[in-house]
Amino acid sequence: MEFLKNERKQILYSIILGLSGGLVGIALFGLSGYMISLSFFDPPFFVIILIIAVIKLFGMMKGAFKYIERLLSHEATFQLIGRLRLDYFRSTIRTDRNTHSVKFIQRLNQYFEQVENYYIRIIYPYIVAVLISLLLIVLSIYFGPAFAVLAGAIALILLFAIPTIFEGRMAKALEAREATDDVLYGKLYHFIHDYTDLWVTKKADAQRAGLSPELRAIRRNEDRLAAYEAMMQFIAQTIQIAAIVLIIVLTYEDTPLWVPMVMLIALSYFDLIMPVMNPASQYGRVKSAVAELETDIPTSKQRDIGAELTAIRAEGLNFRYPNATLDVLKDISVTFKKGEKHAIIGSSGSGKTTLIERLTHAGPAVTVYSGDSETDYGALAGNASIMPQQLDFYNATVMDNVTLFGHIDRSPEEVAADLEEMGMAYYSPDTPIEFTGRLSGGEQKRLHFIRMLAEDKPWWIMDEPTARLDDSLKQKVWDRILSKPTLIISTHDLSRLESFDFIHYMEQGRIIESGSYEALMKEKGAVHQAVQRFRDYL
Template sequence: MKGFFATFKHDHWVMPYLRRYRKLLALVLFLGFMTFFCGGALMFNSGYLISRAATHPYNILMIYVPIVLARAFGIGRPAFRYAERLTSHNWVLRIVSDFRKRLYQAVEKQAVAIRQTHQTGDVLSILAEDIDHIENLYLRTVFPLVIGWLLYLFVVIGIGYFNWAFGLLMLLLLGVIVIFMPLLSVTVNGRREFQARQVQRNFYTKLTDSVLGLGDWLISGRRTAFLAQQDQPIDEIATLRRADHHFQWWRNFAIQVVFGAAVVLIVWWAGLTFTHNQAEANWVAAFGLALFPTVEPFSSMSQGVSEWPVYKDSIERVNRLDENEPEQAPQTTISGEPTLKLDHVAFTYPGAERQVIDDLSLELHPGEKLALLGPSGTGKSTLLKLILGDETPASGQVTLNGVPIAQLQQQRAQLFGVLDQQPYLFDTTVMNNVRLGNLNATDEDVHAAVKAVELDDLIGRLPQGYDTEVQEAGSRFSGGERQRLSLARILLQDAPIIILDEPTVSLDPITEQHLLDTVFSVLHDKTIIWVTHHLAGINHVDQVRFIENGRFDMQGTPAELYRDNARFRALYDLDRGK
């Protein structure tokens, strides 16, 4: 249990909820204790009843009370067990609901930064496993452990009431099961369990990376190598699991041996203590049978504690998620048509030596159209993150109407619309997908937006019109059609600044030109920042900026650059096939 108290010393995920629901927790522990108390009392009473009935009582009233108690304890045990299960799961589900809400909020706040601090597999582990681990911490460790210790103390004190020396012996003997075995489990098996989880987590990360690059594996003809790479961690986990099960078998066998010894000793002690006359002899079987129901909670303590290293790792991971949470700037709002201004902005990613954005200044007035060009890795995507507020400049400022963009994040959806390379369509109806741009939009508003992007005829020919399912990731539609549906969303969103992040990169030249004409036509009154690699449709913009090594290398209107800049003229002619 090394590090147990250190883990919870600065914890702000687990302990606060234990305190918030402490009354319900106390009820859970009480019901759990009463479940096994009724089981023990039923066996104790039954042992006495069997012995007493075997002496042929001259009147049924002599054993009437034990008969009634047998019925009461027999009904009480399943009743308390049922109530304990309902209450404990209600308690855990309340906490898990709070956990998941808080976790998703933490991930949302770090939606961009989290990709710099966590791999995709790590994020999946946090979302899919860590909260479940904390849930199991209560159900499989905390509840059995506390209930087991309560029963342990009850048994020892109960026997010590009759004979303190024998009570001390039971304290030591049962202590092997409830103290020594859990400590042995967490020492020997806990580390192995932790290693298995670590291999599994690394497997998630590698498998995610491999799946994302699956096309390259197949093209290179390395199918066998791909499968072998996935088999290795599976074999490692299987080896650790076999060792785990082997240890569990021997541990459970040892617990049964020690428990059996405790039962034999109790029967022996009861035989010495309660055989002075016939009436006292009836209690020998009662004491001998009473201990049997406690074997279940006693044995489950070791398995629950052995998983502590896994739970500890999960608790530390979710706490680190909060520690990495960026500080939120004081929020405000602006009104009117926004003017975007970058004032000597510079930016470098943590740990990187090269400055990605180097002293950029830019001003865009309402309705202006800007094209950002440049080779890959020159800072175009980083500049968009700075404009949206996903990243904070190392120096300089990004403002809208003079207000820093960091202070406008709560108004972000009303200020910016984004159409990127692969807009996502959800597996629901056309109507629902387009209405995501404005959940308050009427059906007529959706129809008007779809008509504006020239998809009304296509939607009208679908089997169920606007109620047609678009299928997973919009696979029912072509790339150009998916872009137009996403453009319809942006029209409903009605944000004053639109960012086009290479929306035509995967389209053929004819579809690309037609889509660009549509985009700039329906967004004619919006401020547009268009990131592109080539010059098709460049005449739609008011100014062009080339980014090279984090700086604006050349800038001007398309006409000015074509007239005065030989490099721009060559690129333009190349795009037009001259």
């Protein structure tokens, strides 16, 4: 946890302030109980006023301690999360991880949310609760060994036993929820992407109904988690009641005047540790997310980008999404060679996007070549710029997004010129962007295209490069694309098919036609019909 070094003082101060605030809160309740007991003896009025003044002072101190503790702990947490996020992106941008995957970004955001909870809801409060428990156990020795045993037993049960018992059950429920999320994500992706075709063929309602089992499973998992949380609270509250009864039994006979003070101290202690139990039950799971983000990726695992990429070959490629029942790709065999331009066309849902994804990720049926020999998949990373269907950007400046935080060599002046050419001169290289709320679909396409221009690699592999662009921008983009020597392009825009060396028509996961534009147009098959429909549409 080396990245904590800059926040160590803030974290230490947060724990000290949290401990001080907790002890002041307990003292406040203890004084209230003492005042109740003292009133039995009809004390002087000024003593009551003094105790009330001290209670008010303790209340102000508790609020001040809590406010400053929250300020420091949140500041430290968000600083380290920001640095951890940036370091993680920098270390993974050039590895074998599919950082263009929406699921990858979604899971990463979940990890960072868990890291935030790890420190704000688990680490700081839990350390404070343990320290206060130890101090109260020591203090309870004054009241007698029985009190010390009771305090120790309660602390062990509430802070360790109950969270440990429920940790495994909640972890299984959360894993089941994530597995269901993955299945639902795949179904939703295809439903949204293919909705036009589904609506035309009147299959949209049936496809929508197919989402119901996963939605019901998610509700069941949510209900199970809520039940576990309620059960934890019920057990803890039962223990509290039992502890209060034992306190009364232990003190009523010999020292009845202690009852109000000890009971209020116990209630204050319970209020302090009850919120810690549920987050503590997720400690193991959250710690694994922290470990995932803290793991340094060795240089040996970085892709070897030295080899020249001369060909990509798919041989008998079949692919099925996890938990799906049908293959999305079926027996695809095709070779893409350096210096060739390939267009992949077909209706929505035919498998074009999935084929692009499989070509750009290592798999048993896809081979990359350097010369005449098979080579590591790192050759693709070193030679190909890729535009997937789902684009990823970071909450950073335009310059950081174009250069991937300095991984790509591009000057601010060159980026500014690219922005102007792509009709985005209202942005400067230093403009901060928020991917989730600021960039439109067309802006995402253009900014990713500018990133590809900056990379300047000989191979371009692109999925729908001109989608969501107006006609003038489409022409600019196509002109730049077709100037590249090697292309693999999936597109619905058939206006430039004659510029490609090979065209591959896909239908229901298969390539049903391949060849040159002239040859396929003469055959008057699927490509000819698609071109005619496109021209009629225009």
